[in-house]
Amino acid sequence: MIYLYAVIDRPSAPIPATIGLCGAATDALQYRDIAAVISPLTTTQIQATEDNLWRHEMVLEELMTDRSVLPVQFGAVFTDELSALAVMDERYADFAANLNRVRGRVELGLRALWDDPLASSPDSQPSDDAVDGRAYMLDRVRKQRDLQARRQEAEAFAETIHGSIARLADESGYRLQVSPSPYLNGAYLVKREAVATFRQEVETLASTYPKLCLLCTGPWPPFSFVNGKQTEDTEGNEKWRLQPTGSTSR
Amino acid sequence: MSESVLREKNLALLDLLDRILDKGVILRGDITISVADVDLVYLGLKVLLSSVDTVERIRGIANQALLEAAAKG
Numbered sequence: 001m002i003y004l005y006a007v008i009d010r011p012s013a014p015i016p017a018t019i020g021l022c023g024a025a026t027d028a029l030q031y032r033d034i035a036a037v038i039s040p041l042t043t044t045q046i047q048a049t050e051d052n053l054w055r056h057e058m059v060l061e062e063l064m065t066d067r068s069v070l071p072v073q074f075g076a077v078f079t080d081e082l083s084a085l086a087v088m089d090e091r092y093a094d095f096a097a098n099l100n101r102v103r104g105r106v107e108l109g110l111r112a113l114w115d116d117p118l119a120s121s122p123d124s125q126p127s128d129d130a131v132d133g134r135a136y137m138l139d140r141v142r143k144q145r146d147l148q149a150r151r152q153e154a155e156a157f158a159e160t161i162h163g164s165i166a167r168l169a170d171e172s173g174y175r176l177q178v179s180p181s182p183y184l185n186g187a188y189l190v191k192r193e194a195v196a197t198f199r200q201e202v203e204t205l206a207s208t209y210p211k212l213c214l215l216c217t218g219p220w221p222p223f224s225f226v227n228g229k230q231t232e233d234t235e236g237n238e239k240w241r242l243q244p245t246g247s248t249s250r
Numbered sequence: 251m252s253e254s255v256l257r258e259k260n261l262a263l264l265d266l267l268d269r270i271l272d273k274g275v276i277l278r279g280d281i282t283i284s285v286a287d288v289d290l291v292y293l294g295l296k297v298l299l300s301s302v303d304t305v306e307r308i309r310g311i312a313n314q315a316l317l318e319a320a321a322k323g
Contacts, residue, residue: 001281004277004279007275044281048271050263053266053267053270053271054266056270057266057270070274070275071269071270071273071274071275072274072275072276072277073270073271073272073273073274073275073276073277074270074271074274075279076277076278076279077279077280077281078279078280078281079280079281083280087277087278095275098275107269109265109268109269111261111265185268215261217261217262217265220265220269221274223269223270223273223274224269224273226273226274226275227273227274227275227276
């Protein structure tokens with residue numbers, strides 16, 4: 001049984017000696033000019049505990065230091081090397097293309113929370129007994145308009161925030177949640193040498209908008225940029241938008 | 251550990267969960283993993299980060315992804 005962490009390039013260069021899940025040393029399983037990073041498993045009972053999740057992440061971060069890494073979602077377990085190689089064969093073109101896309105780049109995350117001035121406006125509840133149909137409908141219309149206005153305002157501000165840092169990234173995307181309070185969760189694929197500039201820009205944002213609560217995390221392996229998920233996910237009131245930004249993508 | 255350091259640490263964990271369970275290359279392995287512990291990690295975070303109202307939503311997305319993966323596998 002083997003656990004698979006990542007797909008990497010430069011298979012001829014030895015991978016850093018790291019301990020993976022269950023205390024087992026990691027190894028590279030080469031296929032053509034790429035490789036899968038694996039470790040043997042003695043149990044099928046791998047669980048998504050905090051420790052195991054960080055262990056998986058640590059293996060990826062060690063690999064990131066000297067090569068391109070496609071992080072694999074937690075929980076890829078194969079019966080043997082042959083079974084893992086079959087997947088490498090099947091998806092080789094996709095993996096090779098993505099390794100090229102993310103080469104020399106890391107992912108940075110940004111969470112931004114801010115106050116929504118319209119949200120705090122008192123909600124004039126019509127009293128239960130004195131409400132006629134017309135007043136009720138007008139009230140419904142007013143609430144709907146308020147929500148619409150809040151959404152537009154949040155979207156405009158999100159574009160401002162996202163736009164000012166997305167220009168430093170080769171690709172980027174974000175989700176926006178409007179209620180109960182506006183919340184932006186963004187991901188940015190940034191060249192290694194641009195990481196410091198990116199962080200600087202986040203600090204500039206923080207000082208420009210003192211009421212904005214910002215948290216920049218990373219560098220992460222490029223989790224958000226390896227599936228080519230260009231779809232717009234409109235679940236509830238959030239959107240996940242990925243788009244190439246900047247002039248030098250690819 | 252100060253409260254703010256603890257909070258940052260947990261937000262980093264939230265960012266990790268958001269990525270490691272919901273994003274990344276999806277490989278359909280031969281065996282599926284237990285989803286139960288993910289619930290525990292997210293629930294623990296929900297208690298610690300009660301002001302971050304998105305934990306529940308992200309947990310929902312991650313569980314959905316895992317359940318879909320399990321259904322496919």
